[in-house]
Amino acid sequence: MPATTLFADDVFIPVGGETAIPFGEILPWALFGTLLALIFLYFVSTEQGAVSLFSGKYVHELVHDGRHLLGFPCH
Template sequence: MAQTTVPASRPLPLTIPIQTIIPWAVLATVLSLLVLYFVGVEQGAFSLFGGQSVHEFVHDGRHLLGFPCH
């Protein structure tokens, strides 16, 4: 019986166009800065919301990231 050889297929190199990454990178950066603002800065003179509700909601996160709040 004759054996036939099947040519080995090489995997194609992974290429991701930069145009598809940029919108996601911008979105991730904006969301990260928004979260950082609410965890680190949302109180006092630059407060967007009155009262202490946001401060109390992110209180443990502030301490975890090293922001003083008391």
């Protein structure tokens, strides 16, 4: 099937045609996304516990409801 084009509001949007994204272009974004997910998981699950990067209860109170929503006990 030949690729067609759609013109909407003077913006060229290619429609159709199948091109694969090379693995080398996806890998950095996949690693970045995984790193962000692990950092988020650390702050929601572990921060302000036995291993803590920040003193005080600020991070705990910030992610408190998220902990309960995800099933992590905190008190």
